[in-house]
Amino acid sequence: MANRWKCSKSHSSGEPKPEAGGGLSEKSISSGPLLPRQTVGPTSTGWPEVSYIAFDNQEHDEHPLALWYLRQVSNKGSVLKKRKKSFKVRNYDPDQATQEKLLSGISQYVGKAIMYDKEMIMEATNDLDELCKIGDSMYKATMYGKVLAIKRTNKDVKEKLSILQKVNHVNLVNLMGISYDADGDRFLVYENAENGSLENWLFPDSEASSDSLAFLSWSQRIHIALDFANGLHYMHDHTQQSIVHWDVRERNILVDSNFKAKFANFSTARPVTNSSMPKVDVFAFGVLLLELLSGKRAMETKENGEVVMLYKDLREVLKVEEKSVERLQKWIDPKLENCYPLDGALSLAALATTCTQENAQARPSLAEVVLNLSVLAQSSPKTMHKFSTSKFKTDSIVEVVIPVETR
Known part of the structure; x- marks a missing residue:
């Protein structure tokens, strides 16, 4: 297999130096999936800003920009003895990549709710005190400095959770977390709406x-x-x-x-x-x-x-x-x-x-x-x-x- 180079930091000067084996550091060059636009070196030193560099094992002439970079990170331009590789410089489109990821399953699963200990729920509501009650089986509580609304129920909430974890919209109440106990009670923790219903x-x-x-x-x-x-x-x-x-x-x-x-x-x-x-x-x-x-x-x-x-x-x-x-x-x-x-x-x-x-x-x-x-x-x-x-x-x-x- 052809010899490859990768970059690492020198402990003495902080300058990048080459190490044998592997490929270029993933911070600058990768043969894997495209990465967002990054700078291959400090711009204050005059190093170029490269959108993305990837290479394969086909026999072609080196890309001038990539070859120049390899010489820079080597020990002051020492000759690199390695097999020729083809380099491609490609522009990365973050909007397109983000859109593709989101469209692949934007609403399949938005996120997991936090699991709260029942002791924390009881402490936040003063053991479900009537003074904390703001509606049918709803309680006002303060947890981690935030005012939240907690709903107590003994019904099966699996289907409700499957719905709530697939939606995320400013005009839908956000589920913050859940809790349950051995007696079959479930507690759903929501963001609080200060002005009620x-x-x-x-x-x-x-x-x-x-x-x-x-x-x-x-x-x-x-x-x-x-x-x-x-x-x-x-x-x-x-x-x-x-x-x-x-x-x-x-x-x-x-x-x-x-x-x-x-x-x-x-x-x-x-x-x-x-x-x-x-x-x-x-x-x-x-x-x-x-x-x-x-x-x-x-x-x-x-x-x-x-x-x-x-x-x-x-x-x-x-x-x-x-x-x-x-x-x-x-x-x-x-x-x-x-x-x-x-x-x-x-x-x-x-x-x-x-x-x-x-x-x-x-x-x-x-x-x-x-x-x-x-x-x-x-x-x-x-x-x-x-x-x-x-x-x-x-x-x-x-x-x-x-x-x-x-x-």
Whole structure:
């Protein structure tokens, strides 16, 4: 086998020197897979910066640049007695290499969750103290200086973990770690959402509402809708295999300190097996839009016992076109106090109606929903002034953003 050279550091001067055997150091030259662009020597000494050098055993003339480098790292240019090798200088494209690695299995496995000792869980929650409770079987805890949310369950979480370890998106709650004990209890450690669930903001209980007058502005509602639309869009179209949430409702949407929305509770999530499954999420998403718009629950029971479905209620509101604007203004959440763009409200109502069509195949995809909400978000000012309903006539022309279909 032909003699080969490799570089090493001299203990006395720190200068590189050749050693017999092997090949050039992997820091500069490799016959294996391409490495990112690196410098073969300190540029302060005048050595060249080489993208990548690889060689094979075919008999060709030496590449001048590579041969010059070998002479430099030898003992002050001593003659190298070795078999001729062919050298190729190739540019390395990090973007292309990274893309190939990611596309080979970007969502097959994002990462492993940390395994926590149960003692640490119990210490962080003061032995599951009621004062640490922030919801059904949910506890607030501080671990390693971070405020986290811990869910206690005795159900099998294997399928949930398999889903959570395949997704990674800013609008999906991040699983930080897990723990379990001999009694069958499982503890799932999530990132904490400081502002709680969307349900608490849309439907505060009487005690909470008396203590605070806080509510979501129009702009916050639109951006929250866009956030959880992006999360669902990622699950439907950017995971391998596609995943449906199947429990899209206000209590499963959390709001962080910046009022960014994140999907939580993946207990019913599962891989898509047919084209109708994502349309179930789209319908539930449309109902959620109606709750944001009206401040009413998806299903309410009147005093006479009549059950009112919100999506059907909106159809009745918009049924008479001549009176639709006036009737919609009365139907919209009174907390907004007319501090919203009327054309934006009509557009959101139109989008929600499209999402809640009886024919599942007629409902838009999440990609189309995201596109429409992006247009609304860009056109919705962050601050709004009240407008008088008397200024608007029912027969006035209002510009409405019609749901756009992607092709």
